[in-house]
Amino acid sequence: MLITGENRESPAPGTALxxxxxxxxxGRLIDAASVLPALAAVPADVLAGTAGAAAATVIELADPLDPQTVLTRIRAxxxxxxxxxxxxxxQLHVDRKQRQLHLALARTAPATMRYTALPWHWLAGELKTRRPGTTTVVLDLVADTEAWQQVTGGRLLLGDGTRTYGRIAPAPGRRTVAAPVHLKAVAAIWRSGARPPLPHLHEQAAAQSASQDAPDxxxxxxAPSNAPSTAAAYAGSPLSHPSGHTSGPVHGHAAVPGPRIAPAPTDAPAPARADAHPVSLGATGADAHTANLAAEQHPAGLAAAGADPHPAxxxxxxxxxHDxxxxxxxxxxNEALRAHGPGSVQVLHWLEVRADLARLAQDPARxxxxxxxxxxxxLGRQQTTDDPDVEAAVDRAHHQWEQIGDAARARQLAPALVALRRRVPGRQRGALQLLQRRLEQLHDHRAGTTPSAPAR
Known part of the structure; x- marks a missing residue:
């Protein structure tokens, strides 16, 4: 179904998929398509986020069969x-071979998951190319046991520039089919004529659907204070932006929030690019509360005792x-280094955790x-220069460098960062040029000269 609203004054119409x-x-765990009539009754401009200010297009895919077809529509x-x-x-599942998340389609079965479901990283890859702040994703999903473990471990990532709202619940019991209660509540609020800001909208929807939703x-x-669940704060949300919003551009390139601390990889068989998932700084629910209380005593001791050290x-x-x-x-x-050796996924994980802890300690140089x-x-592990996680590491290094207040320290780190940025230009246009321009300003400041205006 295609619905188009006319507004000739808007050069960039909004799109809702x-x-x-x-x-x-x-194999059906949720009656997903039951929400479509309610959403279809919402005005197109409201669904597309233009609120009458621009043309709006709504694309509806009801129980599609082919993942390539779905990818084509998402890409468009x-x-x-x-x-x-x-x-x-x-509903979310994990394929048997590569252990990657997939969104099930109409013909999906466990044995054919890789060929009949939509790989989640396909969706994430398409959204990562978009300009930060222009994309909003609303989820109403259930996850089977393995998928639930990945979701709560921070594997459901859609990029730092994407606002994400909604809910994910563990799969219901046998012979029970869940309902997309959150999206139905959102549609009901909009159909009533109310137009609250997105965070308030989803808080209201969560409150309305609380009695019908899974408790966990x-x-x-x-916001956790308005959520009916003990696991209200999504484990995969950026710590610095718990509401799903990201910060704006910094010196011309997108600010990249720090990673999110999640459990380190284990020796169990891992999916392809298992090391490509950003680490997560976050914990939810009663387990996190217990760990936080224990952490007040001594986090290193908790880690040594064999418990998950991340919440502590x-x-x-x-x-x-911070120390x-x-x-x-x-x-x-150090323990990962002894157990798995230098350059291992486990050591890399803790290195990135330490990088984010330095950010939290307001030590941008470190x-x-x-x-x-x-x-x-x-890069030494043979990840390519356009690998999203290589790019993310360089972007975060660049962002932290721009926060350094000590000009001498910034100049000291700059040569290595410039060399790295030349190898990994990233997806933000002109990042290397901005870095070099900032470095020139630092040198001009040290020399006591006034930087010249950039050529037009």
Whole structure:
């Protein structure tokens, strides 16, 4: 179904893509398509986020069969320069071979997951190319056991420039089919004529659907104080932007929030590019609360006791005990080094955790240095210069470098960063030129000269 609203004054129309899919038969965990009539009754400009200010296009995909067809529609929608809103209702699974997340489609079955479901990284890859702040994703999903473990471990990543709202719940019990209660509540609010800001909209929807939702559902972009769930803060949300919003551009390139601390990789068989997932600084629910209380005693001791050290380290950092948190992370890194060797995924994980802890401690020079080291390690592992996680490490190093207040320290780190940026230009246009221009200003300041205006 295609709905087009006319507004000749807008050069960049908004787009809304409604994707509702679930396998037919016994494999169905959620009645995803049941939300489409309610969403279709919402004005197109509201769905597309233009609120009457621009033309709006709504694309509806109801129980599609072929992942390539779905990818083509997503790619076409992502190519639009205007606002893009994606509404996804369905269920998540992990394929048997590569252990990667997939969104099930109508013909998806466990044995054919890799060929009949939409790989989640396909979706993430299309959204990462868009200009930050122009993309909003609203999820209403259920996840089977393995997918739920990945979701709560921070694997459901859509890029730092994408606002994410909604809910993900563990799969219901046998012979039970869940309903997309959050999206239905969103549609009901809009159909009533109310137009609250997105964070408030989803808080209201969560409150309305609380009695029908799973008690341990993860709520995305919704303030914990208004959430009906003990796991209200989504484990994969950026720590610096818990509401799902990202910061604006900094000196012409997008600011990249720090990574998110999640459990380090294990020796279990890993999917292809298992090291490509950013680490996560976050924990939710009662387990996190217990770990936080234990962390008040000594996070390094907790790590040594065999418990997951991530919540304890985060609690120490949030409490301002940055030296203690850094020491615990360094201890974990040394243990990983002894167990797995230099350059291993496990050591890389803790290196990136330490980089983000330095950011939290407001030590941008140290954070920059560690992020550059992480990027070099990834390149040494034969990851390509356009690998999203190599680019993210360099972008974070660049962003942290720009926060350094000590000009001498910034000049000291600049040569290595310039060399790295030449190898990894990233997706933000002119990042290398901006870096060099900033370095010239630092040198001019040291020499006591006034920098010349850039040529037009």
């Amino acid at each position: 409604l994707l509702a899919a679930a396998p037919a038969g016994k 929608a992502a190519a639009s320069p205007g606002p893009l809103h994606l509404y996804l209702a369905g 559902a993860l709520l995305l972009g919704i 380290i985060l609690a120490a950092a949030r409490a301002g005990r 203690e948190a850094a020491a615990a992370a360094a201890s974990c890194e 954070s920059c240095e560690l992020w550059m080291t992480a990027a070099e390690v990834r």
